[in-house]
Amino acid sequence: xxxxxxxxxxxxxxxxATLDALLRDLPESWTFRNExxxxxNAFDIVGHLIHGERTDWMPRVKTILQVGESRAFEPFxxxxxxxxxxxxxxxxLLDEFARVRSESLSxxxxxxLRSEDLERRGRHPALGxxxxxxxxxxxxxxxxxxxxxxxxxxAHQYREAVGPWSKYLGVMQCAGHSSAS
Amino acid sequence: xxxxxxxxxxxxxxxxATLDALLRDLPESWTFRNExxxxxNAFDIVGHLIHGERTDWMPRVKTILQVGESRAFEPFxxxxxxxxxxxxxxxxLLDEFARVRSESLSxxxxxxLRSEDLERRGRHPALGxxxxxxxxxxxxxxxxxxxxxxxxxxAHQYREAVGPWSKYLGVMQCAGHSSAS
Numbered sequence: 001x002x003x004x005x006x007x008x009x010x011x012x013x014x015x016x017a018t019l020d021a022l023l024r025d026l027p028e029s030w031t032f033r034n035e036x037x038x039x040x041n042a043f044d045i046v047g048h049l050i051h052g053e054r055t056d057w058m059p060r061v062k063t064i065l066q067v068g069e070s071r072a073f074e075p076f077x078x079x080x081x082x083x084x085x086x087x088x089x090x091x092x093l094l095d096e097f098a099r100v101r102s103e104s105l106s107x108x109x110x111x112x113l114r115s116e117d118l119e120r121r122g123r124h125p126a127l128g129x130x131x132x133x134x135x136x137x138x139x140x141x142x143x144x145x146x147x148x149x150x151x152x153x154x155a156h157q158y159r160e161a162v163g164p165w166s167k168y169l170g171v172m173q174c175a176g177h178s179s180a181s
Numbered sequence: 182x183x184x185x186x187x188x189x190x191x192x193x194x195x196x197x198a199t200l201d202a203l204l205r206d207l208p209e210s211w212t213f214r215n216e217x218x219x220x221x222n223a224f225d226i227v228g229h230l231i232h233g234e235r236t237d238w239m240p241r242v243k244t245i246l247q248v249g250e251s252r253a254f255e256p257f258x259x260x261x262x263x264x265x266x267x268x269x270x271x272x273x274l275l276d277e278f279a280r281v282r283s284e285s286l287s288x289x290x291x292x293x294l295r296s297e298d299l300e301r302r303g304r305h306p307a308l309g310x311x312x313x314x315x316x317x318x319x320x321x322x323x324x325x326x327x328x329x330x331x332x333x334x335x336a337h338q339y340r341e342a343v344g345p346w347s348k349y350l351g352v353m354q355c356a357g358h359s360s361a362s
Contacts, residue, residue: 151329
């Protein structure tokens with residue numbers, strides 16, 4: 001399946017409401033527990049998504065359109081969410097993610113990208129040449145990676161509680177292959 | 182973390198709205214594509230959750246309370262969703278899942294389970310003796326397994342489209358460890 005701008009936007013637009021439905025007002029035993037040292041809980045994951053919205057996705061789209069391959073993207077700080085989350089509640093983060101995602105998508109729609117624009121090229125600091133279309137597809141897949149991660153992190157909390165069923169539950173076999181961008 | 186009835190119900194109650202926010206009215210290119218032969222798409226997964234609601238979770242809770250270990254649970258038909266989904270739209274399945282889940286949770290709350298009830302034992306046809314508490318924890322983890330799966334199945338559709346970013350995206354490394362109960 002090729003990246004398709006309308007299908008990309010359709011999915012990107014649903015992620016904030018999906019996380020909101022899953023996480024808002026859920027007991028903190030679900031949302032503030034992680035998988036162990038140097039891993040993320042649901043709160044951290046929403047903070048990471050906000051941080052990506054501010055520093056990664058639309059900024060990189062604009063870098064491609066403005067300077068092409070001539071300058072590499074700013075590297076993304078995978079722990080940058082600490083600045084986004086300090087002193088905030090999960091409800092505040094969910095509100096903020098919905099707002100910044102909505103702004104990003106307004107900006108993306110406003111670019112009126114044509115299919116030839118999607119083939120424009122940029123330079124990733126580690127991966128080298130990438131296209132705008134690949135960047136947009138990665139934005140979607142990054143959302144899904146973190147929805148996949150948050151499901152796994154919460155299931156992890158009942159790892160012992162499920163007893164012998166553990167071996168039947170796919171999410172319990174998932175080897176923490178988490179995220180990046 | 183021990184299984185806790187209030188925390189279990191809090192999460193179980195959110196799954197229908199989470200899937201609704203993610204899937205309703207999404208283009209069918211996301212919801213009707215799977216990961217290859219004998220795998221499920223998002224539509225199949227919602228059908229499977231409905232089938233579990235009718236035949237698996239509360240029926241097994243009641244079996245434990247009524248007959249204990251003396252009779253094994255009915256085996257769960259992992260492909261039973263075909264009967265649930267025939268001729269229906271995804272929107273109809275999402276409505277139906279919300280309704281049957283809500284009925285299950287009303288019934289569960291109505292049992293007024295005490296902590297000593299949670300240690301009552303039943304017999305799984307393959308796993309042997311299990312407790313009511315383990316069954317309830319598994320119900321939650323099963324929801325999360327399928328949220329994890331639906332994220333992976335949709336990300337799979339952009340597997341090629343993300344280009345070189347694929348290796349950074351955890352969900353693309355996930356080895357289809359799916360489901361069961």
